[in-house]
Amino acid sequence: MKYLIMSLIIVLGCIKKKDNKTIQATKTLITKEINRDKQYTYVVSVTTYTPYELYINEMPAEKDYDAGSNTAIEINPYLLGNGKHTIRLKLLPQKGESTVDLENLEMSHFELVKVIKNNKTGRGLKYNEEIMKLILPPMPTPLPFIEMKWEIEIKDLPYQLEGWSKSKIFKEEDSLEVMKQVLEYYKELKNILNAGDTLEWKKRTTNKRSEIWTVVYEKKSNFDENWKSILSEIKEESKGNMLPLEDYELKFYANGRVVSLERRETDFFEDIEVNIKGWNALIFNDEGSIYSIGTKLHMPANSDTFEIIR
DSSP: OOOOOOOOOOEESOTTOOOOSOHHHHHHHSOOOOOGGGOEEEEEEEEESSOEEEEETTEEEEEEOSSOEEEEEEOGGGOOSSEEEEEEEEEOOOTTOSSOOHHHHHHOEEEEEEEEEOTTTSOSEEEEEEEEEOOOOOOSSOOSOEEEEEEEEEOOOSOOOOTTTTSOOOOGGGHHHHHHHHHHHHHHHHHHHHHTOHHHHHHHHHHHHHHHHHHTTOOGGGHHHHHHHHHHHIIIIITTTBOOOOSEEEEEEGGGTEEEEEEOOOSEETTEEOOOTTOBSOEEEETTEEEEOOOOEEOOTTOSSOEEOO
């Protein structure tokens, strides 16, 4: 049983009036640098006292299973361009409870916000404009979860990405066969990371980085330094420290176009009292600190091989 708010439609933007070989390939995929006044970033502002999952276009923007959160989640990485988009929010009980707490629900609130970077420094906000409140429904009786969905339309993003828009669609009823393929690819990635093979990791993630740097309006002059930092982590932290691929489940996102392996719920992990539910299965332990490497796969059209897309 659940609550489902009817889709709300709002037009945004009228308010106020595959090459993976080298860094040069990445630069050719990035759109031309965009005037700072047009670098719009959409954010879901969160204040909640209950665990939740937030999906943008059926891609997981956040999964937080702790008791409370006060944060802002940038959703541009899940907005491939202008057009209609969906926001889905699922509220869950706290650990050890069977239903969502009424009092915690009443204190929680979510808003969709549009922000622009500071025009001079690029840091902070030039302005912060609330687009819509994501209204939570009243809950007359305790429920095991509450789910809402909204539809929005955005018209002012200055970029257009292919992302997973043309990727092959996998069905959950084919999970066993898909799992075999996904697991084999994850094993390859784990071996690459454990070997500290920075060249191969860069090759596998170039398209992902290209799209991410586009949506966050990263300067091209920062690309080399960004790669240096990313690859340094692979060489110095994950090398020799990757943990076994185990206790995971296959997840389908973006209406079957994106897949990943995620860990199941835990009370303890690596002798640490922590719940790693929802973490990507690629995890390393660096001197007692554990890290998950966010990795979601898609299979481009006319291909039979998975690639990292987020």
